[in-house]
Amino acid sequence: MFAPRLALASLSGESDAEWAAACAHPAGGAFLGGIAIDEPTREAARSMVDRDREEFLPDDPVAFVDDQLTELDDTFLRAGMNVRTTSVEPLREVAAVCAAHDAMLEVNAHCRQDEMCAAGAGETLLRETDRLCEQVGAASDTGADVSVKVRAEVDGVHLPTLAKAVERAGADAIHVDAMDSRRVVRDVVDATDLFVVANNGVRTREDVFEYFSYGADAVSVGRPSRDPEQVRSTYAAVKEWFL
Template identity: 85%
Template structure:
């Protein structure tokens, strides 16, 4: 999927090509976004921005994805785009753009903001296996490698079972925000052959080694991704693990 096995995780309204280039050398992957690509999620993003959250709201979100990925075509890392969607046609268009750039389309089943959930996107998808699988199939059919960003500790959601379903639907990876339940990474890794990216609290050697011991294939760095020195520290721990 990408190497070295450390990725930069998307930060709402911040994770663009410039952000990714700042840590391109020590990281193997970078997930831009999240990008709202259809009108229901764009309206939710507008409402979120109205209460001072940072959101990407370009006039043409698919063209924006294309432009941002073009800026990373010559970089060492593999890019991905975290996409919020309800409608399948814009998702398909974004996935086709990702395929053109050999980039990963990441279905956002992670955002828990009220506005995005009310629109039927983000965390709402975790509770609707049929819809999240439909998004995976749509993106995969467009030719893009597909990841799904999920979070642990959502009532009524059994992540290993969900992981099996998205794997059957054509997903290549699952990006797990472990919250306070890091051992869920072990359960997901044991349940599927998906490329498992572990996220949450990745700060240094102890965190990296714990996630890899649970069976993760890679780790991702969220807020510390703004700090190249912190990313280099995580990279050094990943490199040590694989020695």
């Protein structure tokens, strides 16, 4: 999927090509976005901006994705695009662009902002497995490698079961925000053959080693991705694990 086994995780309104390029050497992958790509999610994003959230709201989301990935075509890392949508047609368009750049398409089933959930995107998809799998299948059919960003500790959601479902639908990877339940990574690893990216609280050598001891294939950093020195430190721990 990518190597080194360290990814930069998307930050709302911040994770663009410039952000990724700042850590393009020590990181192996970078998920840009998230970006709202259909009208319900774009309206939700506009409402979020009105209350001072940072969001990407280009006039043409598909062209924006193409432009951003083009900027990273010659970098060391493998790019991905984290997208939020309620419908599959825009998803197919963006996934096709990702495939053309050998980039990953990441379906966002993670965002818990009220406006995005009310629109039927983000975390809502964790409780609506059929819709989530429809999105995964539509993206996979374009030839793109598909990741699904998920969150632990959502009431009524059993992540290992969900992981099996998205794997059957065509997903290649699952990006797990473990919250305060890091051992859920082991449960997901045991349940599927997906490439498992562990996220949340990756700061120290001990954090990296813990996630890899649970069987994660890679780790990702969110807020620390703003600091190239922190990314280099995390990379050193990843490298040490695989020695």
